[in-house]
Amino acid sequence: MTTLLKSCVALLALVGPALADDAARVAAVTAWAADFTAPEPFEARPAGAATVAQFAEPAANLPLTRRMDFTLGEALFEKLWVAAPTATRASDGLGPLFNARSCAGCHPGDGRGRPPQSAAEISGMVLKLSGADGAPHPVHGSQLQDRAVPGVPAEGALTLAWEEDTVELAGGEVVHLRRPLARVTPELTPGTQTSLRVAPQLIGLGLLEAVAEADILAQADPDDADGDGISGRAARVWSPAAGVVTLGRFGHKAGAASLRDMAAAAFSTDMGLSTPLFPDPAGDCTAAQTACRAAPTGEDAGLRDGREVSGDTLDLVAFYVENLGVPARRKVADPQVLAGKEAFYAAGCPACHRPKFVTPRNPDDPARSFQLIWPYSDLLLHDMGPGLADDRAEGLASGREWRTAPLWGIGLTEAATGHPATYLHDGRARSLLEAILWHGGEAAPARDRVAQMAPETRAALIAYLESL
Ligand code: HEC
Ligand code: HEC
Numbered sequence: 001m002t003t004l005l006k007s008c009v010a011l012l013a014l015v016g017p018a019l020a021d022d023a024a025r026v027a028a029v030t031a032w033a034a035d036f037t038a039p040e041p042f043e044a045r046p047a048g049a050a051t052v053a054q055f056a057e058p059a060a061n062l063p064l065t066r067r068m069d070f071t072l073g074e075a076l077f078e079k080l081w082v083a084a085p086t087a088t089r090a091s092d093g094l095g096p097l098f099n100a101r102s103c104a105g106c107h108p109g110d111g112r113g114r115p116p117q118s119a120a121e122i123s124g125m126v127l128k129l130s131g132a133d134g135a136p137h138p139v140h141g142s143q144l145q146d147r148a149v150p151g152v153p154a155e156g157a158l159t160l161a162w163e164e165d166t167v168e169l170a171g172g173e174v175v176h177l178r179r180p181l182a183r184v185t186p187e188l189t190p191g192t193q194t195s196l197r198v199a200p201q202l203i204g205l206g207l208l209e210a211v212a213e214a215d216i217l218a219q220a221d222p223d224d225a226d227g228d229g230i231s232g233r234a235a236r237v238w239s240p241a242a243g244v245v246t247l248g249r250f251g252h253k254a255g256a257a258s259l260r261d262m263a264a265a266a267f268s269t270d271m272g273l274s275t276p277l278f279p280d281p282a283g284d285c286t287a288a289q290t291a292c293r294a295a296p297t298g299e300d301a302g303l304r305d306g307r308e309v310s311g312d313t314l315d316l317v318a319f320y321v322e323n324l325g326v327p328a329r330r331k332v333a334d335p336q337v338l339a340g341k342e343a344f345y346a347a348g349c350p351a352c353h354r355p356k357f358v359t360p361r362n363p364d365d366p367a368r369s370f371q372l373i374w375p376y377s378d379l380l381l382h383d384m385g386p387g388l389a390d391d392r393a394e395g396l397a398s399g400r401e402w403r404t405a406p407l408w409g410i411g412l413t414e415a416a417t418g419h420p421a422t423y424l425h426d427g428r429a430r431s432l433l434e435a436i437l438w439h440g441g442e443a444a445p446a447r448d449r450v451a452q453m454a455p456e457t458r459a460a461l462i463a464y465l466e467s468l
Contacts, residue, residue, distance in 0.1 A: 116159075129143060222234075336459075350444060
C-alpha cells in the first residue's frame with residue numbers, strides 16, 4: 001500500500017463507519033495521552049495524510065494535479081528579486097528598502113532563520129520598530145530595512161550584543177543563557193520600541209490555517225477562569241485578504257490571520273514589493289524618506305495587475321507555503337522518548353503546546369479535511385514573563401505575550417537549515433534546554449519542574465522533543 005492509501009485507511013478506521021457523532025470522536029482522539037508505555041495511534045504522522053519524510057516536501061496527499069502549482073510557488077519562493085528598472089520587468093521592483101531578495105533568504109530550506117553573525121549576513125532576523133506611542137516609527141516605519149537599492153540610503157546596520165546569565169539545575173548542571181540586544185548604527189531615536197524576530201520554520205502551516213476558529217477559542221482562557229495559572233488569549237487582527245478583523249494565527253505574536261496575508265506582508269515589508277493586498281510599491285518607506293519615495297518602481301500598468309507582484313504570483317507563493325508537509329516523527333516507540341513524553345505531560349507543557357487537533361470536514365479542500373494533526377501549539381498568546389518580553393505591543397498582544405510556538409519538526413531544525421539550531425522568537429536559545437529555561441510568566445511553573453527534574457528525566461524530555 002502507498003503511505004497515502006495507508007493513511008486513508010487509517011483515517012477511516014479512526015473515523016469509523018458512522019460519521020454522525022464527529023464531535024465525540026474528535027474529543028476522544030484529541031484527549032491528552034494517559035498511557036506512556038506505547039505511542040498513541042497515528043502519533044508518528046504529525047500531519048496525518050500530509051506527513052512527509054523531511055522539510056521542504058509537498059504534503060504527501062497534495063493531488064498530482066496541483067504539484068505543478070507547488071513547484072511554481074517554490075520557484076517564486078526562491079526567486080531573487082532585483083531593483084527596477086530592468087529589461088526583464090517580471091522580476092524587478094525590489095525595495096527601495098529591503099531586508100532580503102528572496103523568501104528563501106530568510107527561511108532557508110523552509111526552516112528558521114537565526115541571529116546574524118555579522119551585519120553583512122542575511123540571516124532571517126529582522127528588527128520590528130514602532131515609535132514611543134506604539135504607532136509605526138515616524139521615519140523608519142514598522143521594520144528596520146538594512147538594505148536598499150542603489151541611490152537610496154539603507155535605514156541602518158543591525159548588530160547584536162549579548163547579555164549572559166547562568167542557571168543551575170537539579171543534579172548540578174549549569175546552563176549558560178544569552179539574550180540579544182539590538183544595536184543599530186546610526187542609532188535610532190530615543191523611545192523607539194524594538195522587537196527582534198527570527199523567521200520561523202514553514203511546515204504544516206496550511207493545516208494550522210484549516211483548524212476551526214472555535215477549536216482554538218475553546219482553549220482560550222483570557223482571565224484564567226479555571227485558575228490553572230495559564231490564560232491563553234486569542235489575537236484579533238485585520239486580514240487584508242479577507243477584508244475583516246479575525247483570529248490571528250501566524251507570526252510570533254499571531255499578527256497575521258492567513259498565509260496569503262503573511263506572504264503579502266513579507267513581500268511588502270521584507271522585500272519592498274507591492275501586491276494587490278499591499279499596493280504601495282515603496283513598501284515600508286515613510287513620507288519622511290524622500291529618496292526612497294522618489295526611487296523608480298517595478299510597477300507597470302500593462303503587466304501583472306499593475307503591481308510588482310501580481311495576485312497570481314502571490315497566490316502561488318501562498319499555495320507553496322500552505323502545502324508544505326510535516327516530517328514524520330522518529331523513534332516514537334523508543335523507551336527514552338516515551339519517558340520524555342511522560343515528562344512533557346508531567347511538567348505541564350501540553351497546557352500551551354496542545355498536542356492534537358482534528359481539522360474540520362471540508363469537501364472543497366479534501367487534502368486538509370478531517371485530519372488528525374499534532375502541532376503542539378494552541379495558537380494562543382501567553383504571557384511569557386520579563387525574560388522573553390520585547391516590551392513592544394503588537395495589536396492585542398502585549399510586550400510580554402507570544403504565540404505558543406508549534407513544536408512539530410523541531411528536532412529537524414539543523415537538518416533543514418544546515419546551520420546550528422537556535423530557538424525562540426529571537427534565536428537566543430542554542431539548545432532545546434535553553435529554550436525551556438527561558439520560559440517565564442505563565443510557563444514559570446513548567447520551567448521550574450524541568451529545572452528540578454532528575455537529570456535522566458530531563459534528558460528523556462529533550463530526546464522526546466528531538467523526536468518531534
Ligand atoms: C527578511 C527576512 C524574511 C523574508 C525575506 C521573508 N520572511 Fe517570512 N518571516 C520572517 C520573520 C522574521 C517572521 C516572523 C514575523 C513575526 O513574528 O511577525 C516570518 C514569518 C513568516 C510566516 C509565518 C510563520 C508562522 O509560523 O507563523 C510565513 C508564512 C512567512 N514568513 C512566509 C514568507 C514568505 C512567503 C516570504 C516571501 C514572500 C517571506 N516569508 C519572506 C522573515 C522573513
Ligand atoms: C504558558 C504556555 C507555555 C508552556 C506551559 C510551555 N510553553 Fe514552550 N513556548 C511557549 C511560547 C509562547 C513559546 C514561544 C516563546 C518565544 O518564542 O519567545 C514557546 C517556545 C518553546 C520552545 C521553542 C520553540 C521554537 O520553535 O523555538 C520549546 C522547545 C518549548 N517551548 C518547549 C516547552 C516545554 C518542553 C514545556 C514544558 C516544560 C513548555 N514549552 C511549556 C509557551 C509555553
